[in-house]
Amino acid sequence: MTPLFALSIYWHFPVLIVAFSLVYSGTHHDRWDRILREAAGWVVKITGFLVAVGVVLYGLSSWL
């Protein structure tokens, strides 16, 4: 079975997550402190969601 992070597709996600978080937050605020704080929050939320989905799917594929 393929290890969870052996597939190269996952290594492209940081580019998407960082760009999305910065741009989305940048359209909500004009002050850099607020932009960066909201962007950091989005990075954590999106990464957490993707990791959770990945772990669940990996578990299902491993034990079912």
Added chain:
Amino acid sequence: MATPSPTPPPTPARRLDWPAAALSYLLPGLGQVLQGRVGKGVMFFVCLYGLFFYGLWMGQRLNVWVPEPSKLPDIGLPLFGRLSGTPKALAHRPQFLLQVGIGVAAWPAIAQYVAHDPAADPAGPPAVPFLKDYMLAPSETKLNDLQRPRDTTFDLAWVFTVIAGALNLLVIYDALAGPVVPDDEEFPARPSPKKSGAA
């Protein structure tokens, strides 16, 4: 008995900056730069062009294009009936509707679509000489070859370009009307206009 709470003052209307919005469509962040928000404009440009061209690179530069409608099967939509021409091409390739949101960077696909002659020899000279086959609709054989391997990077790649185009719509709105959540310190309420009836 509870006293009624005072009504909040009306939010001042935002001034819409249409030229800046148009510039931000052409080049992400350009409208913000001309508004004096240079850092934010540069950040938008770097992030969105980075995301768009990263997706283009992931997809071996074969994921931003408009297909030739004459080679496609018929397609119909409710209320619109059977489609033909450009609507038919876009119905077969709806991704492009968001990809084109990135602005000038996606225009080579439009140029290729407009200049392409379906009757021309595929081995002949390119329809747009300086573009060659850049953003030209690939052959079905080539697309099948790209999607045959187990690696799904090619399928993920066009999603990156679509997200970049969709995010630029938010950037255009930011150039048009300012940030979604105005920062009070930077957008003070405009003084209320004098009442015309006041002496």
